[in-house]
Amino acid sequence: MNSSDRIAVQRYAAAYNALSATNEDASRRAESLRLAAQALAGVQTYMSSPRISTEKKKQTVKAALAALPEAASFVEVLLDAKRYALLDAVVRRVEELLDERLGILRAEVVSARTLNETQQRQTEEALSARYGGEVKAIFKTDPALLGGLQIWCRGELIDGSLQGRLAKLQAELAQ
Template identity: 30%
Template sequence: MASNQLARPYAAAVFELASASGRREEWSGTLAVLAYIAADERVARVLRAPRLSPDERAELVLGIAGDDIEEGARNLVRLMAINGRLPVLPDVAHRYEALRAEAEGTVDAWITSAAELDEGQRERVSASLRKRLDREIRLHCEVDPSLIGGAVIRAGDLVIDGSLKGRLERLTSRLAH
């Protein structure tokens, strides 16, 4: 079974709980912390150790997370440890964010550009995506000089490669055939 399928019921349960309590944003932060911990290779290696009991696995994650983790999240970690699902915490967080974005009518969009974008450029990209996707946009920007020029935009299933590097690769591919 794919890890996303294993994560789905946990994400759905957490999303239902977070929605009912009006704490979607807080749960986003909590799940991000737990996902970060579970994804750390050193922690993942220890979690895979066969000699640890489910309680010890849960306490390892919760000990690293610290005292700021609320009881509902502690119970989630314990349940996932009992079911041997702590390694899918990153997928639970990812699926939860997808459920939250759907419910709130938002989408995360990543723009990777060859150079830093100014505020006006970021706003134009956001406005264009908002119009095209009919959703509010949470824009995340990063710089990758290897793109040579232009940018690559990813929002959900949409990928727009307007980079010079992408254009050159497509041209090279066409010329090779």
């Protein structure tokens, strides 16, 4: 994505987010936009085609998103501006703005094996204490880690994996 598109994504997401007066309304709108993007995922080629008129695309949006009128109107704005291709990026940015609004931090936790619910909860609690806010984590597995965790939160990597420790030891020994 080029810088012009990144700026456009920021602006469209900020505008969409600003439509909500309350956190509850912002949550509802973000969910509505996410559902709209999912509903339109199956017609991506059609919506991106320069051979299809904007009016026909708008008709498709209205039909597919009849239950989501606010999101449909927003998608129509993107169509009019020839920025429909940015929809998925706008959805991600709207969700990030919602997290900021609600004081939620996102983290990605990678472990060698699947963590049980208690371990997941304890990890989120430890991260919440460290960062001073509610942390919601996405948990993934990577057997190559051998053991321990790798955590990405707020642009920071906390590498407590056995693989990371071995790499650090190897680097120290090589000096």
